[in-house]
Amino acid sequence: MMYRRIRQPLSRLMLFRNSSSIILRQSNHPSKAASTVSRFQSSALPKEDDDHLEEYLREEHHRLKHLRNVGILAHVDAGKTTVTERMLALAGVVRSCGSVDEGSTVTDYLPAEKERGITIQSAAISFEWGWHNNKRGDDMKQNDKVDIQIIDTPGHVDFSVEVNRSVAVLDGAVLVLDAVAGVQAQTETVWRAITKPSLNNHVHFSEPEFLDVSSPTLQKSNHHGHEPLPCLALINKMDKDGCNFGRAVQSIRDKLPGANPIPTQMPLFRGNRSSQPLDLATIGANDALPSCIEAVSTEALGSSNGEFVGVVDLIHMRAILWPEMTRGNADNVENCVPRIVNLLQPETRQPIHRDCAVTQEALKARYEFVEALAEVDASTEEYYLQEQEPSNAELRAALRRATLAQKAVPVMAGAALKGKGVELVLDGIADLLPSPLDRLPPSVNLLQNDGRHADASGQVGLVPKRVRLGHPLHPSLLALAFKVVHMKGRGGGDGRVVFARVYSGKLQDRDQLQVITPPAPGEIAGKPRMERVSGMLELAGGRFNNIDGGEVKSGSVCALVGLKSVMTGDTLMLASETSMNSKPKRGKVGSNAGQDLVYLAGVAAPKPVLTVRLEAETSEQQSRLSEVLKLMSTEDPSLVVEETDSTTLLSGLGELHIEVTVDRLFREHGLRVTVGPPSVSFCETVKTQIETPGGLVNYDRTIGGTRLQAAVHLIITPNHPADYCEINNACTLLSSPVVTVGPDAREFLGLNQDLTEEELLVKSDIARALILGCQGALKRGTLRSAEMTNVVCHVENVDAEGGLASLKALPGALQAASAHSVATCLKENKAYCNVLEPTMSVEISLPNDMVGAVLSDLNNRRGTVGDVIMGEGVHGKSLVRGDVPLVEILGYANRLRSLTGGEASFTSEYKGHSPCS
Ligand code: GDP
Ligand code: MG
Numbered sequence: 001m002m003y004r005r006i007r008q009p010l011s012r013l014m015l016f017r018n019s020s021s022i023i024l025r026q027s028n029h030p031s032k033a034a035s036t037v038s039r040f041q042s043s044a045l046p047k048e049d050d051d052h053l054e055e056y057l058r059e060e061h062h063r064l065k066h067l068r069n070v071g072i073l074a075h076v077d078a079g080k081t082t083v084t085e086r087m088l089a090l091a092g093v094v095r096s097c098g099s100v101d102e103g104s105t106v107t108d109y110l111p112a113e114k115e116r117g118i119t120i121q122s123a124a125i126s127f128e129w130g131w132h133n134n135k136r137g138d139d140m141k142q143n144d145k146v147d148i149q150i151i152d153t154p155g156h157v158d159f160s161v162e163v164n165r166s167v168a169v170l171d172g173a174v175l176v177l178d179a180v181a182g183v184q185a186q187t188e189t190v191w192r193a194i195t196k197p198s199l200n201n202h203v204h205f206s207e208p209e210f211l212d213v214s215s216p217t218l219q220k221s222n223h224h225g226h227e228p229l230p231c232l233a234l235i236n237k238m239d240k241d242g243c244n245f246g247r248a249v250q251s252i253r254d255k256l257p258g259a260n261p262i263p264t265q266m267p268l269f270r271g272n273r274s275s276q277p278l279d280l281a282t283i284g285a286n287d288a289l290p291s292c293i294e295a296v297s298t299e300a301l302g303s304s305n306g307e308f309v310g311v312v313d314l315i316h317m318r319a320i321l322w323p324e325m326t327r328g329n330a331d332n333v334e335n336c337v338p339r340i341v342n343l344l345q346p347e348t349r350q351p352i353h354r355d356c357a358v359t360q361e362a363l364k365a366r367y368e369f370v371e372a373l374a375e376v377d378a379s380t381e382e383y384y385l386q387e388q389e390p391s392n393a394e395l396r397a398a399l400r401r402a403t404l405a406q407k408a409v410p411v412m413a414g415a416a417l418k419g420k421g422v423e424l425v426l427d428g429i430a431d432l433l434p435s436p437l438d439r440l441p442p443s444v445n446l447l448q449n450d451g452r453h454a455d456a457s458g459q460v461g462l463v464p465k466r467v468r469l470g471h472p473l474h475p476s477l478l479a480l481a482f483k484v485v486h487m488k489g490r491g492g493g494d495g496r497v498v499f500a501r502v503y504s505g506k507l508q509d510r511d512q513l514q515v516i517t518p519p520a521p522g523e524i525a526g527k528p529r530m531e532r533v534s535g536m537l538e539l540a541g542g543r544f545n546n547i548d549g550g551e552v553k554s555g556s557v558c559a560l561v562g563l564k565s566v567m568t569g570d571t572l573m574l575a576s577e578t579s580m581n582s583k584p585k586r587g588k589v590g591s592n593a594g595q596d597l598v599y600l601a602g603v604a605a606p607k608p609v610l611t612v613r614l615e616a617e618t619s620e621q622q623s624r625l626s627e628v629l630k631l632m633s634t635e636d637p638s639l640v641v642e643e644t645d646s647t648t649l650l651s652g653l654g655e656l657h658i659e660v661t662v663d664r665l666f667r668e669h670g671l672r673v674t675v676g677p678p679s680v681s682f683c684e685t686v687k688t689q690i691e692t693p694g695g696l697v698n699y700d701r702t703i704g705g706t707r708l709q710a711a712v713h714l715i716i717t718p719n720h721p722a723d724y725c726e727i728n729n730a731c732t733l734l735s736s737p738v739v740t741v742g743p744d745a746r747e748f749l750g751l752n753q754d755l756t757e758e759e760l761l762v763k764s765d766i767a768r769a770l771i772l773g774c775q776g777a778l779k780r781g782t783l784r785s786a787e788m789t790n791v792v793c794h795v796e797n798v799d800a801e802g803g804l805a806s807l808k809a810l811p812g813a814l815q816a817a818s819a820h821s822v823a824t825c826l827k828e829n830k831a832y833c834n835v836l837e838p839t840m841s842v843e844i845s846l847p848n849d850m851v852g853a854v855l856s857d858l859n860n861r862r863g864t865v866g867d868v869i870m871g872e873g874v875h876g877k878s879l880v881r882g883d884v885p886l887v888e889i890l891g892y893a894n895r896l897r898s899l900t901g902g903e904a905s906f907t908s909e910y911k912g913h914s915p916c917s
Helices: 002-013 021-026 033-043 047-065 080-090 111-116 157-167 185-195 245-255 357-376 378-385 392-404 422-432 619-635 655-669 724-728 743-749 757-763 765-777 803-809 811-828 848-860 892-900
Strands: 067-074 123-131 144-152 172-178 231-236 261-263 265-270 293-295 307-313 318-321 339-342 409-413 444-447 453-455 478-486 496-504 512-516 529-532 535-537 557-561 571-574 598-600 610-616 640-643 648-652 673-675 683-686 697-703 706-718 738-741 791-799 833-847 864-869 877-885 905-915
Touching (some): 067 185, 080 144, 080 172, 080 231, 144 422, 172 185, 172 245, 172 422, 185 833, 231 245, 245 409, 261 357, 293 307, 378 392, 478 598, 619 640, 619 648, 683 706, 738 765, 743 803, 765 791, 765 803, 791 811, 833 892, 848 877, 848 892, 877 905
Parallel strands (some): 172 231, 231 409
Antiparallel strands (some): 123 144, 265 307, 307 318, 318 339, 478 496, 496 557, 512 529, 610 648, 610 673, 697 706, 706 791
């Protein structure tokens, strides 16, 4: 087959790699099959299955170790789609690479995406890749394979929900950077999403200092639904003028908090002096490199290096050279098969060609590589201190350990468009990124039959005492629906296709599922719903073929049809395995009836920041419009639709988000709509802690002959994400208000001191009245009547003339009183309240001579400029980055076009809300 021929040269490349047993030893998780068996037995399976079980676990273990779920994440235009397309071509999924510029890629499959050349919906796709992890004496097959499932995510952060939901189901990530621009605004955003996955959960806020122990809700609020993602970085577009590997690596170090980039390659260039193209055909594996090849060490901060021709792999000390391609030729992967040239003698490790400058430079770079690795890996440090040379296999294993522990980000170089470097990224995915066994199972919450939920995550330590639900070796099904799309003609009805990650157990066609929707904070979980899978689709971006009698095992991602009510973020369990419907299936390895119903942390959508009014042309179209919008907001939870009798309001995360939605209305559904002027969502918060004046605030009204009387004392405190100052400065992400009830109030109301507020809501009418009263009043701030956000409203105390009995008889009195107290507290403390407005971080790419004009324009728009990177030469392009309030840059695309004669382009993304004066 086509791709085999391409893989061959690379198998030689990997000869010195170690067996994967290293991975086993280093894994944080129960990994040796035997020890897993004993843990497993104690928890899940009947004794008589012992023999079967051992074999079953061995096979499962092997399968899982060869599985990679990875996301390609980047700023828009860095080349995600191009890299993905190249991977598919290398793996033999497509004949030749499609082109973003011609709209022929596999993963960009919405018409709107093809036209705009941006990826709007992430598409999942899976393929096999040769993994050369064999070593003498090992029973591994010569040519092992990994199953790679790639989820291509969008870079435009108007679609950040897509990024968030993919992060929730990935095991590792490849960060693609532009070699000219380095880290860009959205690179920082995806970095935040992969390193602080708790932001993907519903609840994310810091614990206010004054409330040290009083609220069980706050104490459990900082749970991570998922572990941070290990990742590797590809510096793409090394063929572009002005590319700078060293600067790009440095930008990772400087701008991505906690990232420790370790280059594993040194880029090679054909020097400017030589105009002759390289003739690779005549170069043998141990030949000298042509003299025109120059090495550029990672520190070198010059650009004009000449033509990018390859890299030195610093682990194996070989030069890998790709043929020089014109753009069209590079589409065919067979034209891009690299040559591999050894730099060292395998036994003596001495340079093959002593006078080779590239080898000398590469030895220096390797020394730096080992040095950097020694800083984060104890065994490499040992070698380093004793001035011994670790073997290639040891280096590779150490790099894997450091990557999995998120102590290192291996960095590679490439030019995907010219067919250079992507093979090595695939090898890197196999070698360095985690398998599902290397990841902690997601934490789960128990859903009890009365709708009450409690924490069941129990063993969150690094080494679980036994295999728990969600671990890939656990027999019961636990899956997360992370994406919903509607595809005409698929699965009947509205064509709903649900993408799910199976964490544990397996999912088969025709299975009956329990669907559990996670409750929003402060709300009660709904009843689980029964649904039957009526088909499975193969994951081949854009071409979803039916798999008959399909089955998906743990660790994998799948596309399901027939699930009518499933939404993004829902948890899926097998009906026959759960305690609500517990008829155990006999004799089946892996059946585990009686499993409690649980739910996983859902996938949070940021609140929309921009609203427009939509109007269809006819009243008949108007009713179709609401149907279609309903489907679209199920697909994209960051799209919010509000309808009254006369108008339809559509809210989203920015202008492009709304534009793309309106575009899809027309293209996919033939609906023409008029779009009204956009309005921006403000909200309010408090600057500092405020309190009801004089403690208890009395409420006393007689309505319809009934006297409502109660008094409530409360405190409202700012509540920002834990990284508020560190990352966003004055800009903050929004979280809904949290209401807590203190010990004195609980005592007066006769409430249990240990229950969380969510539990109180379910168990006590009177607590419910109190909390709902506060929540209702927090919907309107005092300055602009905008919603209050990022606050904790803490009820200190409650009183009533008629005592508890009168409140029990009339909970409405308490509800009215708590609402009144919140309103009074805000009104009396106006000076300490603040209006927040959405702020966008913008990045403008423009010709050098226009920088001045654009900067002064940004200044007039209340913008703050972060950095300006001037391009080289008269015709160079500069980059301007900064933050601007959203109201000020509505319609900025037009303004920028007229300001620069169409020569500038910009991206903007919602960064957070910041105080507005
Ligand atoms: P995405 O937005 O991250 O998916 O980026 P795309 O894959 O759509 O690529 C954006 C643009 O960069 C397209 O015009 C590509 O042709 C171009 N591009 C991608 N990779 C390379 C590369 O290696 N070198 C150069 N010069 N251009 C590239
Ligand atoms: Mg793309």
